[in-house]
Amino acid sequence: MGNQALAIHELLEAWGLESRIFAYDMDEYGRRFASFDPAYREFMGSEDDLLIFHYGLYCDNYRMYLESRNRKVLIYHNITPPEFYEGLYPEAERLCGLGKDLLPQLMQGDLALGDSDFNRREMVEAGFPEEKTGVLPINPPLGRLDEVTEDWDFARWLGDGRTNILYVGRAVPNKRLEDVIKLFSCYHRAINARSRLVFAGPIPINTYYAALLSLVRRMGLEDRVFFLGKVSDNRLKSCYLGSHFYVSMSEHEGFCVPLLESFHFGLPVLAYSAGAVPETMGGSGVLFFEKDYPLLAEMLDRLGRDTVLRERVLAAQRERLEEFGPDRFARRLRAVVDMFLKEKQGSGVG
Amino acid sequence: MIQVNGRDFDEHGLRAKAEARKRAGLYDTRLLGLLERDIRQEVEEHVFSMIQVVYDLQRSLEDAGARLEPPTDLSMGEPEERKGRGRSILRRLQTRFIRAVNEGYVQQQEQYNTFFTKAVDISYRQLCGALGGIDLNQVAEKRDRWLSSRPQWEEEVARAVSEQGRAQAVVVGIPGVSLLELLQEEGRLLLALDTSDKTAADAQSRFLPAWFHSQPLQILETMVPQDLGLVVAAFPEILTGEELEGLLAWAGSRMKEGGTVMLALNRVWTEQMSCDEGFVRFWPRRFLAGLMQRHGLKPQEWRAGDRIFLKGEMGA
Numbered sequence: 001m002g003n004q005a006l007a008i009h010e011l012l013e014a015w016g017l018e019s020r021i022f023a024y025d026m027d028e029y030g031r032r033f034a035s036f037d038p039a040y041r042e043f044m045g046s047e048d049d050l051l052i053f054h055y056g057l058y059c060d061n062y063r064m065y066l067e068s069r070n071r072k073v074l075i076y077h078n079i080t081p082p083e084f085y086e087g088l089y090p091e092a093e094r095l096c097g098l099g100k101d102l103l104p105q106l107m108q109g110d111l112a113l114g115d116s117d118f119n120r121r122e123m124v125e126a127g128f129p130e131e132k133t134g135v136l137p138i139n140p141p142l143g144r145l146d147e148v149t150e151d152w153d154f155a156r157w158l159g160d161g162r163t164n165i166l167y168v169g170r171a172v173p174n175k176r177l178e179d180v181i182k183l184f185s186c187y188h189r190a191i192n193a194r195s196r197l198v199f200a201g202p203i204p205i206n207t208y209y210a211a212l213l214s215l216v217r218r219m220g221l222e223d224r225v226f227f228l229g230k231v232s233d234n235r236l237k238s239c240y241l242g243s244h245f246y247v248s249m250s251e252h253e254g255f256c257v258p259l260l261e262s263f264h265f266g267l268p269v270l271a272y273s274a275g276a277v278p279e280t281m282g283g284s285g286v287l288f289f290e291k292d293y294p295l296l297a298e299m300l301d302r303l304g305r306d307t308v309l310r311e312r313v314l315a316a317q318r319e320r321l322e323e324f325g326p327d328r329f330a331r332r333l334r335a336v337v338d339m340f341l342k343e344k345q346g347s348g349v350g
Numbered sequence: 351m352i353q354v355n356g357r358d359f360d361e362h363g364l365r366a367k368a369e370a371r372k373r374a375g376l377y378d379t380r381l382l383g384l385l386e387r388d389i390r391q392e393v394e395e396h397v398f399s400m401i402q403v404v405y406d407l408q409r410s411l412e413d414a415g416a417r418l419e420p421p422t423d424l425s426m427g428e429p430e431e432r433k434g435r436g437r438s439i440l441r442r443l444q445t446r447f448i449r450a451v452n453e454g455y456v457q458q459q460e461q462y463n464t465f466f467t468k469a470v471d472i473s474y475r476q477l478c479g480a481l482g483g484i485d486l487n488q489v490a491e492k493r494d495r496w497l498s499s500r501p502q503w504e505e506e507v508a509r510a511v512s513e514q515g516r517a518q519a520v521v522v523g524i525p526g527v528s529l530l531e532l533l534q535e536e537g538r539l540l541l542a543l544d545t546s547d548k549t550a551a552d553a554q555s556r557f558l559p560a561w562f563h564s565q566p567l568q569i570l571e572t573m574v575p576q577d578l579g580l581v582v583a584a585f586p587e588i589l590t591g592e593e594l595e596g597l598l599a600w601a602g603s604r605m606k607e608g609g610t611v612m613l614a615l616n617r618v619w620t621e622q623m624s625c626d627e628g629f630v631r632f633w634p635r636r637f638l639a640g641l642m643q644r645h646g647l648k649p650q651e652w653r654a655g656d657r658i659f660l661k662g663e664m665g666a
Contacts, residue, residue: 086390087390087393087394088389088390088393162547173389178389182384182385185381185384185385186377186381186385188562189376189377189381189561190371190376190377190554191371191554192551192554193547193548193550193551193554193560193561193562194547194548194550194551194562195547207393208389210392210393211389211390211392211393212389212392214392215384215387215389215392218384218387218392219381219384220561220563220568220569220572222564223563223564224562283355283356284355284356285354285355286352286353286354286359287352287353287356288351288352288353289351289352289353290351293385294368294371294372294377295352295361295364295365295368296352297368298364298365298367298368299352299359299364301367302363302364309354312354312355313354313355316355316356
């Protein structure tokens with residue numbers, strides 16, 4: 001969400017339009033570009049301004065969106081169905097429930113965009129008029145990783161001859177990290193003991209993390225499953241370059257940027273078909289519809305041994321990635337901005 | 351169903367292989383059971399449910415009118431309350447503090463575990479350093495290299511050992527695939543365990559049930575063999591004294607009369623692959639014999655080819 005807001009901000013400024021970012025919360029990096037949302041209040045009254053509201057988490061600043069007199073575009077990044085958090089993180093369950101319930105109330109804007117068609121359809125199902133919806137796909141910031149050097153110590157560790165299976169993303173229940181562990185247990189126990197599983201991404205829910213560690217221990221995989229937590233771009237790049245497969249077992253995704261990052265770094269992707277994953281994969285990579293772990297472990301083995309199959313998968317992934325170039329994103333955003341600029345000129349407001 | 355590049359993939363070959371591995375015993379029933387396990391069961395069976403208790407308490411106090419957290423909605427709250435950046439930052443700080451208290455104990459536990467592991471590692475290194483101020487990295491490397499080599503048993507040794515005991519067999523430390531193949535052919539091999547993933551992977555590539563684990567006993571303790579008759583420790587040096595004791599206790603409590611434990615005495619023939627003495631444990635024969643006796647096994651020296659074993663048999 002933050003990356004897309006930043007990408008839009010940079011393009012708007014490049015087109016000579018004044019742009020500001022406001023957020024409820026932000027990290028150190030975000031503070032270089034954004035202000036806390038109360039600062040938005042002074043702009044709320046203007047009918048000439050365009051408010052682009054990114055919605056992916058229940059947050060009380062939606063009231064500002066409702067009260068604002070700006071022209072409004074909603075960009076929906078999707079909210080995780082609350083049931084995924086049941087029994088694991090009650091506060092998140094409550095907030096996700098509130099977030100889902102709130103969606104229909106955000107219908108009053110001029111345009112509602114999903115960053116995938118999956119998200120757009122969810123808005124339509126929530127009652128948004130179809131003609132007022134569209135898709136603005138995420139512009140994956142792949143160049144960011146190209147520019148950094150690898151974490152060499154970490155790369156050496158990964159490059160010790162073992163087969164590395166990678167998952168990148170937040171460790172949250174809808175991503176089903178436990179299913180990745182189960183698949184790995186089959187691969188490691190029955191096919192290739194010289195293998196390890198690496199999770200790279202923030203671990204925001206201690207309960208879930210503790211449960212995952214408990215499962216890992218129960219399966220006897222303590223020395224072979226690694227949770228890196230939030231990693232630097234250098235280390236993330238090493239993860240992609242030093243791994244052999246990317247596996248996603250997620251059961252709810254609004255888009256899934258790590259799939260495209262894996263495409264970019266030449267990692268064959270095996271992903272469960274759920275949410276926006278099939279759309280993001282776009283007919284490339286390995287997609288499965290049933291979590292038959294021993295069967296999927298054989299598929300991993302096959303991909304590792306069959307170089308022709310592997311190359312076919314990688315070629316299709318590269319081809320798919322071309323459809324997510326920055327030009328395409330800029331063109332779509334420009335069309336949205338022009339629509340409002342023309343309306344403004346047409347109405348004589350200036 | 352699996353699709354590759356948008357097209358249905360012919361899964362017959364994959365399914366046949368998966369079934370063959372199941373038949374060969376590479377997937378045991380416990381592992382297959384764990385594949386069905388819901389992650390919430392892990393939560394329910396541990397103290398992590400404390401989080402829910404704290405959360406429920408917090409909610410019920412709030413329902414009763416106690417205000418533990420500032421309102422989640424910035425625009426709500428008392429009319430006279432100051433809104434704006436300062437208020438917003440304070441609210442975030444308060445919320446984070448309360449969440450940190452709620453969940454802090456899990457973090458503390460993790461920190462303690464990390465601290466403990468590091469402390470043990472540092473102690474080991476300090477102890478080694480005190481023994482002569484040697485280059486520890488070099489020693490560790492040598493030791494790892496030594497321990498990663500496995501004695502490769504000759505065919506005649508493997509055959510002779512495979513003929514010992516009866517019923518199901520467990521192997522700890524894989525002395526090449528010959529022994530495992532012989533046991534598997536007879537339908538006796540329950541599992542082979544090793545602290546080297548290389549030997550385990552070699553065995554797996556031949557559809558032999560072999561697992562890697564840095565502490566093999568942990569895996570054994572989860573197993574419930576129907577009719578255990580033979581335990582072979584081809585490389586007892588990979589186990590600590592406690593683990594060896596645990597292994598023999600595990601075997602002694604599960605084997606019936608005639609059950610056999612074979613412990614390889616590697617000291618006599620491993621001089622050529624030994625590194626600096628003092629960094630690899632060669633278990634003394636008397637120590638191993640004592641352990642066997644303690645767990646109901648009658649020890650005696652036994653030879654096959656040029657290898658010597660301590661063979662322990664369960665008495666009546």
